[in-house]
Amino acid sequence: MTDRIDDDTPADENTDATRDRQENGTELSEAADAEILHFNPWRDFNDADPQVDVFGDEPDPEQIAAFMDVVFGYCEGLIPVRSFIDKGQGIDGRPHNIWLEANGDTPDKMTTFANWASREGAAVYVIPGTVAEAGQAKAADVLQMQALVVDLDTGDIAAKRAHLEAHLGAPTMVVQSGGITPEGQQKCHIWWKLTEPVEGSDVARVCRLRGDIAAKVGGDMHFRSAHQPIRVAGSVYYKNSLKTLVRILAINPAMERDLDEFTEAVQDMPPAPGISLEPDFVREDKAKAADVLTTPVREGAQDDWSRFEGASAAIGHFVRMVHEGRMSKDAGWEGICGYNAAMLRPSWPVGRLQREAERIWALHVEKYGPPLLRLDTGAPVPTTMPAFRLGELLDDTAPMPEDIIAPRVLTPGGLLVVGGAPKVGKSDFLISWLVHMAAGVPFLGFTPPRPLRVFYLQAEIQYHYLRERLKQIALPPEVINAARDTFVATPKLKLLLDEQGSAMAAAAVKEAFPNAPVDILCVDPIRNVFDGGPDGGGENDNGAMMFFLRDRIEVLREAVNPDCGVILVHHTKKLGKHQVKEDPFLALSGASSLRGFYTSGIIMHRPDEEASERKLEIELRNGPALPSKLIDKVRGQWVELNPMNERLVRKDVGAKHDAERVRKGDVIVQMIAEQAARGKMFTPTQFAAKFENKGSLGGQTSIRERLRVLATKGQVKFLRGKKATEIGLKKNQSKFGYLCVRDMLLNTGQDVVDPETGEVSPGFIRVLPSDFMCEETGSLTPVEDPETWVEHGEVTP
Secondary structure, eight states: OOOOSSSSSOOOTTSHHHHHHHHHTOOOOSSOOSSOOOSOGGGGGOOSOOOOOTTSOOOOHHHHHHHHHHHHTTOOSEEEEEEEEOTTSSOOOOOEEEEEESSTTHHHHHHHHHHHHHHTTEEEEEOSSBBSSTTOOSGGGOOBEEEEEEEEOSSOHHHHHHHHHHHHOOOSEEEEEEEEOTTSOEEEEEEEEEEEEEOTHHHHHHHHHHHHHHHHHTOOGGGGSTTOOEEOTTSEEOGGGOOEEOEEEEEOTTOEEOHHHHHHHHHHOOOOTTOOOSOGGGOTTSOOHHHHHHOOEETTTOSSSOHHHHHHHHHHHHHHHHHTTSSOHHHHHHHHHHHHHHHEESOOOHHHHHHHHHHHHHHHHHHHOSOOOOTTSSSOOOSSOOOOOHHHHHHOOOOOOOOSBBTTTBOTTOEEEEEEOTTSSHHHHHHHHHHHHHHTOOBTTBBOSSOOOEEEEESSSOHHHHHHHHHHSOOOHHHHHHTTTTEEEOOOOOOOSSHHHHHHHHHHHHHHSSSSOOSEEEEEOSGGGOOOTTTTOOTTOHHHHHHIIIIIIHHHHHHHOTTOEEEEEEEBOOOOHHHHHHOGGGGBOSOTHHHHHOSEEEEEEOSSTTSOOEEEEEEESSSOOOOOEEEEEETTEEEEEOTTSSOSSOHHHHHHHHHHHHHHHHHHHHHHHHHHHTTOOOOHHHHHHHTTTSTTOOSHHHHHHHHHHHHHHTSSEEEOTHHHHHTTOOOOOOSSOEEEOTTEEEEEEEEEEOTTTOOEEEEEEEEOOSEEEOTTTOOEEEOSOTTSOOOOSOOOO
16 A cells, blocks of 8 residues: 655565556656656557546545645655556556655645546655655655654554544544455554654654554554655545545644654553564464474475574573473573474574574563562572461551661662662762661661661772772761771672672671671672573573572572662663653663562662762652652762752852853844844744854754744744735745744845935845744744734743
């Protein structure tokens, strides 16, 4: 039903459009043609009058105009258009490509092209985005998009459409594409229009969303590509001797969606009933395990499936067995190696086999969570399994165990993971925290019940530099005196926490606190002491991480004090600000099983890389969620900041940032006025593109964000529609029209002669706004009195 407009990414060979191209033996033109060409020149010798199909549909100009408005109404640039002969008509022809300027004349030009294509028996497609130049049609060429689409062409179309509307809201437009499923349902395209066109990285974001939507409802996955074309509503469908109109079934042009809000809705939407997102190797409809494990697979695709498919299926079987506790990890690996040796001909190298097994294991754990405990490990296992009736749990009124660090940050037998990027200050913060706990003094709202016995097993700082750092940390004298004997730290260790290393650590803890058990055991960092077990897996291996936690950390805890709290320090990977905001704990390096194992977590990061403030994100399993904390060092001591009030520290740096934002705003306002004095006016998008990295304004995204702030404050307004054309400005399709500032004069390009002096000077006209941005809703609102310029209340820069 759809086809690609270029060949830089191969289309699925099973799609109708791809088969059409293969059967016709055609390739695409490299640039726009100067004029429309017939598909098959030999047909030009037939000079008989064309036979009109009185029962057939013809292109509908109104539907074409409505379609182009939803898909391109706010975009600027060129629209790639393609036509080719629909299959099943008994005629051949070459594809034809044109590029249309996205402006007010687009619907008429598209109607003209659709009428010509209809006479030729050709389908009409567009790429739902604009490019810069004629001849461009690859995914990397797409500059702007303003709508998302999903192509429903298989299965229960009505049920899929209902599922989409229930979770994503009513669409802007629903198009009946012309095809019919084997079950007799009409295939359709579902469209959601955005509030403004997207550019740059957001184009890829829109394409990912199109792919996610399609995956969750069983739609056409080709729309993950930006250059995937789609039929134009109002054009004619000719496939398989069926002539019908590509019709708009429902349309509401005012229904627009914010990209961020729509992204969240897509992420929250569950798969439609009957749709599985599981990898192929765990699908129930694949070959049975017995068949997989006993069927040889030869090189060169000599059998029904490839060696890769066979190996993946067999590995998937053993992964499930190990994950569900029905087989030990060693036994699972032996089974994988045995299949490789017996059934793959020739066998895979062991290295490749191990990489594929680790990949599939990570996917399985990510979907199904941490594996069940196996009884063949070195971790302590109870002789009986405790279980309690509901009544027993409800009737138990005994007081709750006392927190090791309140409120529920570290509980008896609990595990706290503290994560942060290198050099963010984890160790400095942790030492200050642990010394306060050892002294029995609250620290940044974290409260110990009494002075705690703390053993700090660290593997980063050598002895002399450790004592130097401890002296540099500004700790109150009373805290130091109270913690002199209850805080014990190791110099940089040069060992792994394997069986021998764990035994040495346990002996050191017992020697440090011979008269009472340790309360807190801290390991800093995991990476330097990590032992992945007999298979030698690293931190990225979920199985190796679980082995380390169960067979090393838990065994060490049992040896020194089963009720002590354990703190593990770990590094984080680089995440974008949006990802950190949504789920900061995804930043923890290595295997995802770590997060499923701990009882509480803390992520330390810098909200602003240029500022010294750090933020603590806190996640608890044994208690209610805690709000994040903003902290900084003031005169050498860690303090908590109040984010709701004015800055308590670094006022000068904050003032510089504020002044820079004000400066950028003033430069933008001045540039808009200066360009008008030269006879040039710009839409917001074109202004951002024209003055990128000029005047120290930064990139296009930064300029657009600053323009939105200025518009919200009323310092920038807009001129559009009829009032813009009345003063000689070109008609454009921008949602906002032209930028306008106070007391702006536009150079008309005509000279004015003073009747008294004869002096010749440029002619100027006043530019008054027609619309302004509502400070509450962000929508465009007509200006009541253009002569009176009103700015809104003060807004913090």
